[in-house]
Amino acid sequence: MILPTATAYARPTLTGRTRLLTLVLVGAVVVSSFLGRYDAEVLGFRVRVEQVVPLVLAAWMTLHPALRPAFLRALRHPVPLVFAAFVAWNVVTTLIFSPSLTWSASILIWLVIDLLLLVSLMAIAEGAELAGRLGRLSVAPWALVGFAAYAVANLTRGRVALGADFDYLYEVYVARVTALEANIYASILIFWTLLTITRRGIGRWEVAAITVSVPLGLVASQTRTAVFSLVLGLGVFAVYTLFSHRSARRERLRRIVPAGVLVGSLIVTYGIVAALGGTAPADRTLPPTAAPTASSAIAPGATPTPAPTREPDPTNPEQQNKIGDVDFQGGTIAFRVEVAQLAAQEMTGVNLWLGNGTNTFGLRHEQPGTPGISGHIIMLPVQVLYDGGIVGLGLLIALFVAVFVYVPRERKPVAAGLLASYLLSATLTSMFWFAITWILIAVLLRPLTEDERDLTRA
Template sequence: MIAQSTEPRLVAGWRTLLHGRDRHEVVTLALVVAVVVSSFLGQYVVTIAGYNVRVEQVVPLLLVGWLTTCSQSRADFLRALTHPVVLVFGAFVAWNVVATLMFSPSLGKSASILVWLIIDLLLLAGIISLGTRAVWAENTGIRWVVPWGLAGFAAFIVANVTHGGFTPGTDFDGMYHVYVARMTSQEANIYASILVLWTLLLVAREGRNRIWMIAAAIAVPLGVIGSQTRTAVFCLVAGLIVYQAYQLVRAYRSRRQSTGLWFGPVVLIVGIVVAYGAATFLPAFGENAEKAEQAAASSSAEDSPTEPSGKLGDIDFQGGNIGFRIEVAKAAAEDMHGANLWLGNGTNTFSLRHDQPGSPGVPGHIIMLPVQILYDVGIVGLLLLLGLVVTVLRYVPWQRRPIAYAVVVAFAAAATMTSMFWFSVTWIVIASLIRPLTDEDERADPDGDSAVSQHGDRSTTAFPVPRGL
């Protein structure tokens, strides 16, 4: 007779997860998971020594503190500080300090973003120092997209059906008179962008997590609909096109089958189409509801308004959110001339010089990354940022280069409308892209080269140099 274990399934699951790991490994894993989870909590702040700081700014410091105080990981962390990606990002941060000292009218206002950038720099180095174990961060982010997407859609429906009676996880969009899902993010655009980035990394697994990929293909489009974010749809589709095109070219050159490469992109596109089709059966909310009521009350076909397109269908460049961003860019351009065009105006200083367009007395802010960087640190800073992008793409293992280009395209498109450059998720995703390949990655890659991918690497003892396409 075979003895049956009476150990609870949850306890048995944790025992399997922790089997063979020493105390340092377990604590590191827990802190990595906490860092990724905190990156989804951009809405929340804590008070420390009288200062309000974001949860996602505090938790990475705990990870870095652990890595630097433990002898088992200190050398790897210090070596990660010399990784080319970290060095280029460090140069960008240093230039922010220089531009701020030269031109900022308020060092205190600039300091909040400068400190945030330094935390991002330490976080990037910390995850890079983990070597192949950086996959822990990737796994955690990927597992969050399904519940987060479904929860966002549910919050969107409940808030609008109750007409604002129950609104957790949503914001009210006064321009379109509709509640939009943001969940625990700072705003709806950031929420949707985070969903897109992690979903693209899931696609890169080429069907190894098929059930989760199918679940994401349902949950993520629904979450994007809940956020009412038009840019997110474009970013996701653009990323999928770049990824698939790169993979097909690579498959053609290597003369290998490309059947498995289609799974993730196809199920996602199907999910987007189905979700948007299903959304047409939802009741009219906000501005749509008002227009529908006006149409129903009108007895004259001539006076009836056209069918409302809502926020997701609004691509008006003269008004709406897009027109607002154009006005902000025009205001920023007033200060970008002469030395300031080249050297910048100082980090986070737009609000010290301009009000929000159409809102006198409300400090302005630039939410478009290219304009934001050009305003803060000038052409020099913009060139350093482009250098960072090039360096990241160079040090991504060549096997993961297709998804790296897809993520860069998706992120650039999203950040052009709403910047999430400072948020920790950006640096977690970058570290996930440039991590060494795991055993699972190599088994899934028929053209894998152990010399290139550094098979079995657990630290940063060598920086990968990509080869080929």
């Protein structure tokens, strides 16, 4: 078996200038992962800021003679190798089955960028450590800025709606800040929260800041998926930690206390929200002129769906907090079921095994409820099965298994919780292609720092 430390996370001797430029680019990659809202059209493709910055980092690492060996060694790590096989399979099935290579290329190029980003962050240990620190520092500010955007937009009835979008299905403004949409804003928040609240040695003041700010940020996003994902991830982390026999029982209990405090804060917050919320209206189906929420209506790399023609009305008597409405008969849950049923029509015969080509669902189906708009599967397992068949789905499963296998032993409980949370989020939102995914994997896989080793020994 190839050991992760033998092929990744090198600590090469660098000049001060090279080290500084490398870390600045790593920091820029992390910052750009929060800026999914911003893109520009290049050669007919929507190119995002978070796609350009990783390319600059990868070019710097491959062209600089002191960094190139570390980059090439990281490329041979089992996790990037499995991911490279997944990307290669998408190319193969696209060449065989895709009706439009140009259409498919928008996602294939994005996958290649993701691979380069992952390898770049795994090449230098200090880069992955910096990415982790920046992500942890973002938690409370990201949550509080989102809550401020949400509160201002709704209190002013949309006259000031910076960093907020109007949800036409629930007649409420939701926070997205600089992310592409509310679901992505909330997903970034919960993933960094999980990595932060579960780390060894977290201080009381940091726990307090997280337990106050994160529930407010999730209320601002009005995203049910994020709430379920965070609770699931914290639960898996706690169970894994409690059943571990590598430390004393008291130490295991102490380790999960911060996660327990956050769960308690979530319960209290959403108890208050549920008590203040109105009664769910009988009909949550979308009118023909309305679009579903952004996670449903925007395909990765595609042009956003035009907004509905009617004006926002946050004073509508049917307005309620979206989080409290779990309705399987209408709304976004029924929307996902309908999309899956449409996708199943082409998941037969050889296409069930080999797929239909990357990002080709929209070439065959319109988005339910929005005539004239190309469809998009927003559930990762269903989309990968549709695009790459059973072979592609098998490679995706192998990727997540490889990540868990190669995480340092002391970080296994954290990895179990984060991966469980991620898989639920990605099943209900379009998370897989975004830079945050590959930053998280690189941070998870990095070797233990001296501080972590000291805490483990203590």
